[in-house]
Amino acid sequence: MKYLRMLFDNFTLALLGVVLIATLLPCSGEGAVMFGWLTNLAIGLLFFLHGAKLSREAIIAGAGHWRLHLVVFSCTFVLFPLLGLAFKPLFVPLVGNELYLGVLYLCALPATVQSAIAFTSLARGNVPAAICSAAASSLLGIFLTPLLVMLLLGADGDTGSGLDAVLKITLQLLVPFVAGQIARRWIGDWVKRNARWLKVVDQGSILLVVYTAFSEAVVTGLWHTVSAQHLAGLFAVCGILLAVVLLGTRVLGRALGFSVEDRITILFAGSKKSLATGVPMAQVLFVGSGIGAMILPLMLFHQIQLMVCAVLAQRYASRKDEVEAEVQQAVK
Template sequence: MRWPRRLPIDPFIAALLGTVALAAVIPLRGTGAEAGRVITGVAVALLFFLHGAKIAPRAALAGARHWRLHTVVLLTTFVAFPLLGLAAAALRPAVLTPELYQGLLFLCAVPSTVQTSIAFTAIARGNVPAAVFTASFSNIAGIALTPLLVTLLLQGSDDVRLSAGSIGSVVLQLLVPFVAGQLSRRWTARWIERHRALTGHVDRGAILLVVYSAFSAGVVAGVWDEVSPGRLAALTAVVGGLLAAVLGLTYAAGRLLAFERADRVTILFCGAKKSLATGLPMATVLVSPEALGLLVLPLMIYHQIQLIVCAAIARRWGARPAEVEPPG
């Protein structure tokens, strides 16, 4: 039997689902859980070091002059998303449990993606230099803004642990490796460019470790007893609706503010995306291990949906003649 060339699901998403299943069957407990947290912390630091080393400051700054574009993307990522999340409070508890609603709010506080935002912008013939800058800056700004937004949006939750110590952990585990990666580019940039596959494996491996540790803690604490298939289907519908709303918002904003086509493409893909690679490591620092699994579930679902939808949009827009505008 030949394995199909094109799977109906992204291979990385399949790996994520497999990791969740493994955590359900063989969760980390006791000493294993502690060791898993230490290993995950090291992997996350390495992940952010590589992110810092991969982002070329000159390439990113080439698109810095489009300040109106960057303002729209940042406002979408860190203002419009949280407001939509707060509006979804009307769905609680009939559609979303309090824990799943907190996960939706956490999703809304996470920065944009870097690699896929740039890739989809390029496929759809958008402004790639501007995408490099705005996606990179979103992640850098998110190191400070996401913890603050999580505190504001999830205020009153006993699972959020933002304090001077947790802020120090964010700086030490995320910002310091990122800055170290930037400073190391003189020696590491060429090596990383030649070994893209290896660095991609580190990216995905770190995320899988975070997922395994988080879902193991949830299994041990018994939080998954609260998620029925009906609730999971409802969450998927809500997350899909959130993506549709933001895609419509970014598309309308680009047209109303009279941006050129290439800039509108960049606004749509960079403004509507949320980063699993950045969000999961942040969650390990900001949230108690027992609540982590349910908290990151909406982000994991959103990640898969945004890949499918944005890939389809990028291919459709990229296939059109340059003079033809995207459909309204």
């Protein structure tokens, strides 16, 4: 049952619904300006809450496992970008130049927090290390992702000037995040108690950004420039990227002599990309009408990673039962 909920969650359906609404009823003119202001406020609130929720105690508790964290960070911020560049001759014919830039943006993002921890827990991996790695990856992403975007996309990405991008990141992401960390001593317990309904704020912010971004993209002809062939190719690209990273994290975990629990953490924390961070960050980093195409690969990759990792987590969770069954069969 938990497996099915991970495959078909309400938020995924809401994302698809928002894309459909933006396609049929996109905001434009004064409405687009109003939604732009609302989006900026929502992004600030989102990162404020991220800062208020991030437990320094959890980070300190898992920080000692530095070898594991180094492998996870290397997969997130080194392996993914290198694969995105290396596979360019394969990916561009499948998705076109515009969506390929979105794939490169996907490769530059930090790991997701919630699903990495949830899958690690379900698979009976090293949960404290997963908490530490995922939280630290989210924090590092505020600094590393804009740098990687400028390195990977270069002149091809409509990111504005480098100084302007840094200023936007500082004001809209870093300042609210730091403010949330400072306010944690006063509101941390309240945030923890109300985590369930505050999740609505998180998801609502993402849905608002997606609607605004896709509205602008639809008005400027997104679905006329992105063909059905390229959309089908994008499924293949996301699948290839995820498969290679999953294989790489598994091989690295074994080759470096990590325990089964640590290998599970590396697998799930090192193969994830954060929709919660990536969508609002795209709104800050990119200008013009290309934001919809930039986040489309991320939205698709997000769902594929949930489906594949749900299956893998279930298999890892049942590993002890399989061993016991083999033992009992041998005894008989």
